[in-house]
Amino acid sequence: MEKTSKAYEYFAKLYGRESAEAYQQYIQQTPIDYLRVNTNKITVDALQKLLKEKYRIQTELVANFPKALKVISDEDDLIGKTVEQILGFYYIQGLSSMLPPIALNPNESELVMDLCGAPGSKTTQMAEMMNNRGTLIANEVDINRIKSLVFNLDRLNIINTGILNFKGEILSKVYNNYFDKVLVDAPCSGLGIIQKKEEVSKWWSIDHANRLHDLQTKLLVAAIKMAKVGGEIVYSTCTLSVEENELVIDTILKNYPVEIVDVELPVKTYRAFIKYDGIKLNSQIEKAIRILPWEIESDGFFLVKLKKISETEPMEKIYTPGSDIKIVKSNHKEFLPYKNYLVDHFGIEENVFDDFKFIFKGRDIFIINKDWFDENPSLFNRIGTKFGSLDKKQRITLHSNGAQVLGKSVKKFIYEIKDKKELELYLTGMRIKNDELVTGQYVVKYNEIVLGTAIKTEEGLKSRFPRTKRTQKFEVM
Incomplete structure (x- = not known):
């Protein structure tokens, strides 16, 4: 952040030259x-x-x-x-980035929405806070960023989350007075993350912040409409501009039935501004929180928690077509043949499957926790994580994600990786030479950790470790 940049001048205006200098020194550190x-x-x-x-x-x-x-x-x-x-x-994950989920504090008995989900840091954190149970929905407008969201959900074996691909500002046409808790970690100008993204200081401007203000306001309005009366909404950004934070909240407080709730966070925080450029803002905004990056040794952040105090007028509903997606329990006749095979082949006890529901989508089967529910499954880009796929003869092949979810429940057809060389072969999708194994599907472990699945053929044990997780940039120690 150069002293001649608009970002530096803006920061100095808000906090003074001394604080601007402190920020400049901080962002030069690794x-x-x-x-x-x-x-x-x-x-x-x-x-x-x-x-x-x-x-x-x-x-x-x-x-x-x-x-x-x-x-x-x-x-x-x-x-x-x-x-x-x-x-x-x-x-x-940055320490500051962990704070919005902590402020929202979701649990497994609540309906929860993450309105701007990718790349998944806060979505996965909330899923873990919900013990991987209940109903969590993550929305992401950018179809390309959904790939990173899916990757991270799969990597952490999250099975309580459905993914939507909508403009967040129109989702209140699907859900009205519905969610217990909504997180809006809004797209922003990034004034709080210059240490990680130095280029921000080169293009940052008030005009850019003002343009984002309108989108941020629309996203927060949608979140309020989607929340139940008594429901809670956390709005957060990784920027420090008033235009994207306090002015957004001031607009909301003038027009929507919400009040600001006090938040206790485990870091040093600063109260938000209630005066700016000679304008007096709603005094409630003082309860909102600013986090200065050099004080926390992480990103700069703004955070506010809102409570919805009365109903909002419903929007005209989006037409939701019927779906050919089937979500069934483990004892459903359509899933029963596959469960019986897995019980017999892998030695899994039948009652293990009672904790889940299964989604049929074409030849693919996905797994979600048994409590997850939504009335419009056809709207989702994906629900749960990949469990298996069906071949032309309708036989199931267990997916590596499914094997990781089942974990220690698998008792038979287990292959234990013998050494680092075999581990490297498996993680890069190669074959492990072994003539002693009988033909068939295996669950692969290393040091008692389930890595995924493999298929034994005459040519060896062929890795089925997911392509999205394969990488040459790992170290086998």
Whole structure:
């Protein structure tokens, strides 16, 4: 952030030259990596020990963040290349980015919407907070960014989430007075993330912030209309401009039935502005929160929690056509033959499947937790995670994601990776030579961790590790 840039001048106007200088010094430092530990797969202590002993990555606990680690030493630059990262043991995520889900605090008994979901950091965090149960819906307008959202949901084995591909501002035409909680982590000008994206300071301008203001307001209006009376909405951005934050909230408070709720967060925070450019804003806005990047050693953020206090007028409903997608329980006649095969072949107890529902979409079968529900399955880009696929003879092939969900329930046809060479072959989609195994499907493990599935043929054990997870940029230690 050069002293001659519009971003620097704007920041100095808000906070003074001394603070602008502090920010300028901060963004010249190397960004700190933080990890959100997926405690569905590993404990915080166990991950710390594993990273230190296996990869020489030193981490430390983060005060008041029970599932976060701060990377303090990574000499070989491996934190984004470990096998454990590929398998979703942790998510590399800025500390500030973890705060909106903490403020919203969703649980498995609630209907929850993430209105701007990609790339999935906050979606996966909320899914974990909901214990991978209940109903979470993540929307993303950009079809290309949905790929990253799907990738991260699959990597962390999230099975309580359906994905929509809509303009967020029109989703209130589908859902009206419906959700218990809605997160709006809105697209923004990025004034709080210059340390990570230095180019922001070169193109940032008030005009750009003002243009985003209209979209941000529309997204928040849609979120309010979608929330139930008494429901809660968290609005957040990784920018520090008043135009995209306080002025958006001021507009909302003038026109919609919401009030601002106090939020306690585990970091040092600052109250939002209630005066700007000679304009006096709604005094409630003082309850909104600003986070200054050099104070938290992470991104700058704005966050406010709203409560809906009365109903909003419903929008004209979008026509929702009938669907050929079938969502069935494990005892449904259509799924029963596949369950019986999996029980017999892999030694899985029948009652394990009772925790899930299964989605038939063409030849693919997806898996979602048993409590997930939505009246309009045809609107979804995807529901749950891939469980298996059917061949021309209607036989099921278990997908690696499905195997990871079933985990320790699999008792037979297990192949344990013998060494690092075999691990590398498997993770890159190659064959492992083994003449002792009988032909058929296998679940592949390494150090008791389910990696995925494989098919044994005359040519060897062919990896079925998902193509989206295969990468040459990993280290086998």
